[in-house]
Each structure stands twice: as structure tokens, then as C-alpha cells.
Amino acid sequence: MTLEDPAGTPAESSGPSVVLAGGGTAGHISPLLAIARAVVDASPDARILAVGTASGMETRIVPEAGFELAVIDRVPLPRRPTMDLLRLPGRFVKAVRQSEAILDSAQADVLVGVGGYVCTPMYLAARRRGVPIVIHEANTRAGIANRVGAAFTQRVGKAFPATRLRHSRVVGMPMRREISGLDRAAARHDARVRLGLDPNATTLVVTGGSLGAASLNRTIASSLDAMAHAGIQTLHITGRGKTVNGPDGLELRAPGYRQVEYIDGMEEAYAAADLILCRSGAGTVCEVAAVGLPAVFVPLPIGNGEQALNARGLVDSGAAVMVRDADFTPEWLDATVLPLLGSPERLAEMSRRASEQGIRDADTQMAAMALAAAEGRIQEGTRA
Template identity: 50%
Template sequence: MSVSVVLAGGGTGGHIEPMLALADALLRRGAIEGGLRVTCLGTARGMETRLVPARGYDLRLIPPVPLPRKPTLDLLRVPGRVARSVSETRALLRELSADVVVGFGGYVALPAYLAARRERVPVVVHEQNALPGLANRVGARVAERVAVTVPGTPLRGAAHVGMPLRTAISTLDRPARRAEARATFGLDPDRPTLLVFGGSQGAASLNRAAVGAADALTAAGVQVLHARGPKNTDVTVPPRAPGQAPYAVVDYLERMDLAYAAADLALCRAGAVTVAELSAVGLPAVFVPLPIGNGEQRRNALPVVDAGGGLLVDDADLSPSWIEEHVIPMVTDPATLARYAEHAAAAGARDADERLADIVLEVAR
């Protein structure tokens, strides 16, 4: 029996990456079972215009429906935008003979949920963050099934499945790839290694603190792989003297799997995908939640931290001296790192893509 699955998850990488991980899992099922079609929905202004075609999936565009965070005159235009986007999405669902719509939140998912309801196409919702957004709160009310990444996420009828991840991450054997990974980044094969990154664009506070602690880190024998962000070219560290631990600064990490394999500890933000990837591969972390927004990053990290898989520090408290006092003793103690790594892995989920694919196909059929 042919099955048509429509995925709605455009806008940011936090929506797109789990959508594509699910698409890959569905594609593997289709290769075995046959007759399975996957189509992604997005908008012309999102990252999906680049990422989805690059992964080989069909992308259909619908009008975006951004929701103002504050009451403004623009709020008056929302109903008209919703109506137009829902109308165009309904036409696409009919054209694609959709059997199920899977939404990942954001301004692509909301019109997809409403269109599916009107076309009587069943809906599956996946929420990445511990605190769900408006689109998924609406979607959960009409969904056949709701899946979440973080236990206790407040959505009605939610089942905890974890975050769908790329197989390069979910199948990563860090110890087996460590030597290769460290050689790739010009690092010493045997030194304790700290990975610093703040998302695809970097994070100014993490950059300042890590660079400020560079001398203390390398003096303690800790080598650093630091992704500063492509626009932060002013973030530099003088070359280390011969025999000292290296401090490697890069703009962006194309191979996060190798970065994770190279590291013993991460210093990073607490976006939903980041937290899920680190716990899945068993890499302990010091999480520094983004200090703006609704506090979702702190909530994302808490289950891993509470399980003993990492530490949590407020952005305002992160400093070079904090790194010297807390990070250096942690990353230079193999027994402590091993305990944190074990607890991080226990809090992670490597098979969320397959578990979500099971749910989607069950609903579709």
C-alpha cells in the first residue's frame, strides 16, 4: 500500500534537523516496504530551502504565518495570512494525497495542522523543547498522536520518544573515532579535550569566557576545539608555544560527529538538538542556557543535568575564573568524566527516529 507522508518543520535548524532525521528513517522503511512518499513543507525564507533539497527531499513552499510576540498592528493581519496559508496547504495535501501530516512546530506547522484538520488528514506532532510553542500547543489538540523529546513536556497525551537524530550522530562510537577526530582538528591524541560551541552562529559570552581562560586551560594540559561562529572573526587565541596543549579556533563545525568524538567535555548552549545529541553520544557538558526567551533552554538541559550528565551555569555567571574553578578540574579528572559520560548516555535516546517513524506509519495506515 502506498503511503504519502507530509512533514512540516521549516524555519530553524531546531525544526528542520529532526524533520530530516525522521524523513531518513521513513526512507529506510520505504526502501524495505516500498510505496512510501515523503514531502516536506517550508517557506521561501527559511533554512529549509537549502537543507531539504540538499538531502534529496521534495520541498513544497507555503506562505509563512509569523506570529507577533507583542500586540501590534501586525497582529491584525494574522487571520488573513492564516487563511491564505491554510488554503494553499489544503490544496497541496489534496495534490499529494496525504495520509498523515507530521508537524515539528513553528510557523510552517500551524497552517499545516489547520489544513490537515479541514482535509480530515490525521496529524502527528513532535515537540523538541521542554516548553512547547504555540503551533504545537494548537496541533496537540487535533493530533492523533503527540511525541516529545523531554519527559514531562506539557502537551496533552504526549509520549516520550526523544529527539530524532542523524545516523551520523545516533550511531557514533566516540572512543572508536577519537584518534581520527583529533587528527582531523590538529589536536593531540591523548590530552583532555574541551569542545566549545554556541550553535551555528556562535555565542559571544561563551567566546569571551573561553578565550579569557585559554592560558589557564592550556597550562593545565587541556586542549580546546572552539567554534567561534562565522561572523566572530575577532575571536582569536595566540598560537600556543611548542609542547603546550593546542587551542584550535574554527568558524564552524561541519562535522559535529567528529567534534563530539574528539571531545571529553562540551561547553555549550542548551538548544533542544544540542542537548539531545550530546546525551545520545554520551558526551557530558556544561550547559549555558540562552539568557533570553521563555527559559526553554534551561528546561531542555535540566533532565540531563539532574541525571548527572552535566552541569548548568547561568550566562551571567560564566567567566574565565568560573571555567578555571569548575571546568578545568572536571575535564582533567578521568574518573569524574567517565561518571558524567555514563549518566549523560543513560539520559539520551539513540532510536527516536525509528520510534517516531513507527508512530507515523501506524497513524497513516
């Protein structure tokens, strides 16, 4: 985690040491990496270290992105009284000590947390070590880790205005520059060609995320004749390992319909689409707003209602439509989605309203917040 010279002493670096904590899901990892890249853009000599757990997606995604990863023990809070609850204090103390060792070894000038299991012990360790803390909260309902961390800092960014979190201000969602810098109109033709679509046909993109969504897949499969009759072409992103089959048991095929499991680079799909039909995870909601893409949201019907809350701002502004998962039927699609796709004027107005809600520079705002905190620590001479 540290560079060493041949004598074994830590190498000196004039740049700030920025430690970023978060992981477990793409919803945490994606903004973490966007912030890391923005830090390097603003301060090329900055040293970056990401911290996660050994069981999270970050063990693959962070190194593939070119950043170093350290891990601490995963210490989830048991949901029921079990022996794990009795072991929790000892496990948590161990995780805090691991976090302190990481901060010390990295000579951290700032800790940036984006939420998840790893963040609570990292926040407590930073507090004990006097390392400034910067937080980004992606969801409308703040997670427990960031609620704890927000008690230790006034540098808190959030993606949604409705999020209640101490000391927070709206910065938007840090996202990849390929998305935040997308010009949909300019990229549309080439994106459709690359995706095997008719460049001139009205296009619906359907995605349930990387894991897919069975309810979306079923309704789309039952609606292909109606969409083809309406002159709509559909790009259906079914999810990794998922195939939607027709009555013959073979992969579903129909005029104007293209099925893929996933796309490397959702900016291609965003550029190709006149309308997207999707779940309403925080990242997706913020990305479609940033690129000005009209949306139909079908929130995930489990959990604490977070996805419906994420989409509420765009829906209330007229930039999107929302429907409950149980109500997303072929009849609803025929009555609501097809008329929408048949109205270029309404789609253009939805696009305009989405763009008004979108924020494209969250990554640079968060990087500036982190570098300012690091600079303050360096000037105080409190670097380890």
C-alpha cells in the same frame, strides 16, 4: 509536488504519501529530516514532501538533503497591536487554503509536524481534509503550533519527559544516524587526528552553535594560559563568520588551542571531546546525552528560559553542569571546568549517566508512528 504521467493524471504509487511540516530554524529542520530518512528506510517506496516557508532555512537545507519542498505563507502572530494584527485573519485563512492544496496535491496519507509557523495552518488543513496528524515536540516548553495540533491527534512524541503536551509520550530527539550511532571511544583517535588535535591529550570542545556565542568566546580567550598550563587542548568552534582575535588583532593562537568557525558533522567534535562546553538548545542536549558526552551548559540568557529547562534533566542526573551566562567567567572556568577535566573518573561517571538519559532511536519511533497512521488511512480507503 506530484508525479504525473504524460497524459497529465497523477501517477499511482503503492507507497504511503508522507508530508512533513516544519522549518524556520535548524531545531525544527534537523528532526524533520531525520524522520523523513527513517520513513524512507522503513518504507522505501514512500513519497516524501516537506513543507516550510519561503523565508526559512529549509529552502536551502531540505533540497540539499534530497527531499522536495513546498512552501506556504509565513503568518507570525504580531506581538503588539498593529495593522498586521488586523490583517492576520485573512493571511491565516490564505495559509490554510495553501496547506489544503498541498495535502490534496500530494495525496497525503499522513501529516507529520515538528513545530514552527508553518505547522498551525498545516494542522488545521489536515484536520479539515481528514488526514491523520503525527507531532514531534522538541522543546521542554511546547510551542503554540504543537499545542494546537495536539488537540487533533493522539500520536504525539516528545523529546523531554518534562514537556507538558496533550497525548504525548517520550520518544527522544530524531537525529542524524552519524550521531545516534556514534561510538565515541572507537572514533576518538581518528576524529582528533582529522580535526588537527593531539590524539592523546585531554580535550575540551567549545561551541556556541552555528551563530557562535560572544560570551563563551570571550571567556575562553581569557582562559587559554590556564588551560594550557593544565595540559588541556581546546577545539573552539566560534560560529560562522566569527573569529576570536588576540591583543595583536590577529586570530587568537596559543599552545593546545585550535579555532575553527564551524565543523561539517558535529559527530567528529563529539567523538574528539572529553567534555563539551556549549549552549543548551534542545538538539544539542539530546545529542550529547545520546552519545554519552559530559557537558557544561551555558544556557542562552534570552527568551523564556527554555534552554535552562532543556538541560535540567541531565544536570539533575549528574551528567552535566550548568552555569548562567553572566556567571561564566574565567574565574568560574578555572574553579569548575579545569578540575573536572583533570578527573577522568568523574568524566567517566558523567558519561555513563548521560548515556542512561540518551535515546538513540527517536527517528525510527516517529517514522513507525507516521507509517502506522498512513497505513490506517490507506486501509480505510480515504486517500484523496
